Amino acid sequence: MDKFKILVVDDETDFLETILARLKKRKLDATGVTNGEAAVDLLKNQLFDVVLLDVKMPGGMDGIEALREIKRIQPLVEVVLLTGHASIETSIEGMKQGAFDYLLKPMKLEELMSKMAEAFEKKSKHDKKIREAVIKDLTQQHGSTPSGE
Amino acid sequence: MKTSLYTSLQRKIIGITLVVSFAPLIILAVTMYYQFAKTCKNKTEEQIEYRALAQAESVDLFLKERIAILSAMADTHTFNEMIDEENLSNIFNVMNSRAGAFVDLGVIDSAGMQRVYVGPYNLKGLNYYDQPWFADVMSKGVFLSDVYMGFRKLPHFIIAVRRNENNKSWILRATIDPNILEGIVRQAQIGSTGDAYLLSKEGIFQTNPRFKGLILSQSNLNTSLFGRRVTVVELENNEGRKLLYAGSWLKNSKWLLIINQEPAEMMQSLFAVRNVEITIIVFGFLAIIMTTIFTTHLAVSQLQQSDATMQELNAQLVQSDKLAAIGKMAAGVAHEINNPLNVILQKTGWMEDLLEEEDIKKSENLEEFQTSVQKIEEHVERARKVVHNMLGFARKMEPHLENVDINDTINQTITILENYARTNNIEIQADLSGKLPIIASDQAQLQQVFLNLLTNAIDAIGKEGLVEIKSRRLDSRICISIKDDGPGIPAEKQKNVFDPFFTTKETGKGTGLGLSVSYNIIEKMGGKIRLKSQVGKGTIFTVEVPIVAPERK
Numbered sequence: 001m002d003k004f005k006i007l008v009v010d011d012e013t014d015f016l017e018t019i020l021a022r023l024k025k026r027k028l029d030a031t032g033v034t035n036g037e038a039a040v041d042l043l044k045n046q047l048f049d050v051v052l053l054d055v056k057m058p059g060g061m062d063g064i065e066a067l068r069e070i071k072r073i074q075p076l077v078e079v080v081l082l083t084g085h086a087s088i089e090t091s092i093e094g095m096k097q098g099a100f101d102y103l104l105k106p107m108k109l110e111e112l113m114s115k116m117a118e119a120f121e122k123k124s125k126h127d128k129k130i131r132e133a134v135i136k137d138l139t140q141q142h143g144s145t146p147s148g149e
Numbered sequence: 150m151k152t153s154l155y156t157s158l159q160r161k162i163i164g165i166t167l168v169v170s171f172a173p174l175i176i177l178a179v180t181m182y183y184q185f186a187k188t189c190k191n192k193t194e195e196q197i198e199y200r201a202l203a204q205a206e207s208v209d210l211f212l213k214e215r216i217a218i219l220s221a222m223a224d225t226h227t228f229n230e231m232i233d234e235e236n237l238s239n240i241f242n243v244m245n246s247r248a249g250a251f252v253d254l255g256v257i258d259s260a261g262m263q264r265v266y267v268g269p270y271n272l273k274g275l276n277y278y279d280q281p282w283f284a285d286v287m288s289k290g291v292f293l294s295d296v297y298m299g300f301r302k303l304p305h306f307i308i309a310v311r312r313n314e315n316n317k318s319w320i321l322r323a324t325i326d327p328n329i330l331e332g333i334v335r336q337a338q339i340g341s342t343g344d345a346y347l348l349s350k351e352g353i354f355q356t357n358p359r360f361k362g363l364i365l366s367q368s369n370l371n372t373s374l375f376g377r378r379v380t381v382v383e384l385e386n387n388e389g390r391k392l393l394y395a396g397s398w399l400k401n402s403k404w405l406l407i408i409n410q411e412p413a414e415m416m417q418s419l420f421a422v423r424n425v426e427i428t429i430i431v432f433g434f435l436a437i438i439m440t441t442i443f444t445t446h447l448a449v450s451q452l453q454q455s456d457a458t459m460q461e462l463n464a465q466l467v468q469s470d471k472l473a474a475i476g477k478m479a480a481g482v483a484h485e486i487n488n489p490l491n492v493i494l495q496k497t498g499w500m501e502d503l504l505e506e507e508d509i510k511k512s513e514n515l516e517e518f519q520t521s522v523q524k525i526e527e528h529v530e531r532a533r534k535v536v537h538n539m540l541g542f543a544r545k546m547e548p549h550l551e552n553v554d555i556n557d558t559i560n561q562t563i564t565i566l567e568n569y570a571r572t573n574n575i576e577i578q579a580d581l582s583g584k585l586p587i588i589a590s591d592q593a594q595l596q597q598v599f600l601n602l603l604t605n606a607i608d609a610i611g612k613e614g615l616v617e618i619k620s621r622r623l624d625s626r627i628c629i630s631i632k633d634d635g636p637g638i639p640a641e642k643q644k645n646v647f648d649p650f651f652t653t654k655e656t657g658k659g660t661g662l663g664l665s666v667s668y669n670i671i672e673k674m675g676g677k678i679r680l681k682s683q684v685g686k687g688t689i690f691t692v693e694v695p696i697v698a699p700e701r702k
Contacts, residue, residue: 012488018495025502056484084487106491106533108526109498 004049004120006030009039009066010082011057019052022109036061040069048077050119052112055083055090055102064093071098076126078119082107159449166441171434178430186419193415194381197395197408202379204337204345205397205406211250211333212399215325216291216308218248223312223321231256231321232265241267244323252305252324259287259318268324270301277322286311286320293401296327296355296365304364306330306355327364331356334406342411347404348372355404361387370394372405383412471648483536490529490536497525531565534593552699553590555620555627556581562599563618566607574613577603581620585627589699594670598678601663602631602690609635609688622696626676629692637684646680667692 006028010016016032023030031048033039037060039051051070055063067079081094081102094102100119103111222240223231230236241254253268261278277283286292286309296306309322330347334356337345347355352368362368374382375396386392394409413420501522504515512518563577570577599618606616610633617632638646638653645651647668671678675695682688 012492014492015488015495018492018499022495022499022502084484084491104537105487106494106529108494 004029004123005047006050006052006116007039007042007048008032008052009034009036009057009063010052010054011035011059012054019109019112026113035059036063036066036069039066040073043070043073043077047074049123050100050116051077051079052116053079053081053099055081055094064090064097067094067097067099076123076130078123080112080115080119155449155453158452159445162445162448163441166445167438170437170441174430174433178426182423182426185422186416189416189419190412193393193412194395196415197393197410198379198381200337200339201395201397201406201408204334204408205379205399207333207336208330208347208404208406209400211330212293212308212401214248215250215323216293216310218244219308219321219323220291220310223310228256228258228312228314228317228319231319234265234267237265238267250326250329252326254324255322257283257309257320257322263322272300275300282307282309283320287318293403295349295353295403298365327356331364335359337406337408340410340414342414343408344410345406345408347399347406349404350402370407372396375405479536486536487533490532494526494529497522497529535597550589550697550699551592552587553592553595554587555585555595555629555694558592558596559599559618559620559629562596562603565600566603569604570607570616573607573611575607575610575616576614577616577618579618581618582622584622585620586622586696587699588627588694589697590674590694591670594674595694598667598670598692599629599631601667602692605663605690606631606633606635606688609633611635623693625696626693627696629694630689631692632687632689634687637686637688638680638682639684643680643682647678 006023008016008019008023008030010019010032011034013034016034020030020032031042031046033042035057039053040061043051053063053067053070057063057066061069063081063083067081070077070079075098078100079094079098081099082105083090083102084105100122101115103115222244226236226240231240237254237256241251244254245251253266253270253272255263255266255268255272257263257277261276261280261283263273263275263277266273282292282294290311292307292309294306294308296304298304299307304327305324306327307322307324309320311318311320334345334347337343338359344359346358348368348370349355350372352370352372354362354364354366354368357364358368369387370384374380375398377398379395379397381393381395383391383393391412392409393412393415394407397406398404399406501519504518504522559579559581563579567577603616603618610616614634617630619628619630619632621628621630642653646653647664651665668678671692671694677691677693679691679693680688681691
């Protein structure tokens, strides 16, 4: 899990700072931004494995719009929605847009970690499949098996 | 107020229905009665008219026969034959045996002297020259007198015919018995009130009437009222009773035959019809009145019932409007509360993380810090559940089923409130049954209910008092009662306590949602929540939860 990169997007800086500190204390590579636009900009330059995205953010881009944009830039990234508003409609909309799952605020760090672990697992399985497909592709092209590492 | 409205509506309907039903019935009855009465009267008049005419013809015939016989005798015998007494007696006998009604017979010469007489009186030798009728018969040839007393001082009338023989005139005169004439006339009288008699032109009785008056007395009937042939008139008699009179003049125009009768007697059939009609109408009225009252009562009571249902529906609608409003509010508030809660929770977590670091570990207050942090987390969790329940309240979320030990839940709730109670000098006594089964229910929701009820109990007491909480099993339910010795809730407010936003607490101290939310939670679980309160003595809230066996895993 420590190899994975996490991006947290939340306008509540008190929450953002604390969660980043707690994740870093657990040796996780976590970055934080306070709005959708910043998240999208960052994703254009860096690869992330999991994005924790607040659904309701003031200002230009709300969570669902940000999600759409993130999935467009990095389709393989897993997004976990965070919401203080247990609105089923928004959550369903998020799932339709490709979110991995959603969590209700306030949530304990344990809940968050276990949800992220599920997301990492899915992501790594997915990555592995892609890697295998790529290797298979390359093998077929060059007729030789590449050495493991 | 409401009842009098229904009563007045009922009265109006009954009034209108009765007027509309009665009016045509009465009009019909009256019209029919008058038409029938008119027909009856016409028929009665026709009948009496016909009888008068027929009887007048009978009398005419009688008189004509008598005149004819007398004329025949005079024409077939000479004066000399007539004045032979034995001869005349023979003729008298023949006349009486053939026709009858002759009382006597006499022959009078041109000087007015009665030369011969046959009959019961001794009238031979009387001179009639000065009698008015003598001149009359000498000039006209035939004479019929009115009834008069004459020489014999008995009512009678005469017929006289003149015979011319060798330039000399003589007269054959006969007296007719008025009783026989009366007999013929009387044949026309019918019933117990009917009368029939003859009147002269001057209104003098020519026969004895049946009731008032005697022959030859003056009748008070004005004969000029009666025209030619037959006339029917209705007149009042001396006693003020209405009588129907039919008058028919005889052919000689001397006498008027009168038949009278009380129309009432003739119209017996009309009265019978009228009585039947009245009976039908009375019964009809009674039937209409009873039916109207019955059906109106039925309709109005049904209206009242449907109004009540409507009112109940309206109340439910108002209630659901209130709930929708709370729902909207809850949804808005939830986000705003959950975010700070999230920050608190994360900060607490961070503090926990930091407490694990070395230098603080040596601190003697480490344990206190850790307990405090745990308590904060517990209460954030409680607040989170309350907010989620508010959302659940708005969205009617189904309870989340888990294995619940009611007593545990109660104890946890008491722990949460212990400090609050203690600072107010309030003791919480728990009397929990050891025989309660584990049930499938929603612990968080149940806890919220107990929390609400206990908080209310403590707040109701204020300072110093006792709150008792009891749990018992009752058949297929678990009963939890929470009793306080506070001031109690007035009866008029008791029905509102479960309404959203209803609160007896000071402004700012209660949202008015606690009991409403609790009520909804328990209802959804299929349970009941009840209230018993007496001002000055305190309040008992009883929660009944159905025992639902947990699934075996």
